[in-house]
Amino acid sequence: MKGASRLVALLGALGLGLFLWRKSPRDVVLVYDLSGVGAPRNLEVVLWRGGEELRRAEFPAPRDQVRHELHLPDGRYRVDYRIDAPGGPVQGEKELTVDQGGTIVLSLGP
Numbered sequence: 001m002k003g004a005s006r007l008v009a010l011l012g013a014l015g016l017g018l019f020l021w022r023k024s025p026r027d028v029v030l031v032y033d034l035s036g037v038g039a040p041r042n043l044e045v046v047l048w049r050g051g052e053e054l055r056r057a058e059f060p061a062p063r064d065q066v067r068h069e070l071h072l073p074d075g076r077y078r079v080d081y082r083i084d085a086p087g088g089p090v091q092g093e094k095e096l097t098v099d100q101g102g103t104i105v106l107s108l109g110p
Contacts, residue, residue, distance in 0.1 A: 025071035026101035032059075032066040034083065036109035042084040043108075049077050072098045081108050 034040050043062045047055040047070070054077075059066045076097050083090040094106045 025073050026098060028070050028072045028098055028101060029103045030068040030070060030079070031103055031105045032068065032081070033064070033105055033107045034062055034066065034109060035064045036107065037083050037085045037090060040083050040085050044082045046080045047077055048080065049075055074099050079106060083108060
């Protein structure tokens with residue numbers, strides 16, 4: 001009986017540890033690919049999760065790719081963006097899912 005109690009306690013602790021590990025933020029790099037936009041002057045992004053604004057960032061005079069380093073817990077996100085380009089502003093949104101750390105490339109533009 002004592003051995004069964006220890007096993008249940010150990011499994012419970014492992015389950016709780018896994019739950020907390022999955023809730024902890026991961027190191028994520030969002031790479032905004034602007035290669036489809038000629039000579040962008042400015043990039044604004046807003047990161048949303050479940051209707052809550054998490055981050056807002058602005059990148060003046062961006063190049064073809066912009067790196068945005070974040071710490072995000074697992075889940076689904078939406079990135080709203082606005083690019084100031086010579087032909088006029090380009091706006092849109094991208095959906096993404098974080099389920100591991102690493103790099104996620106988002107192609108922005110028309």
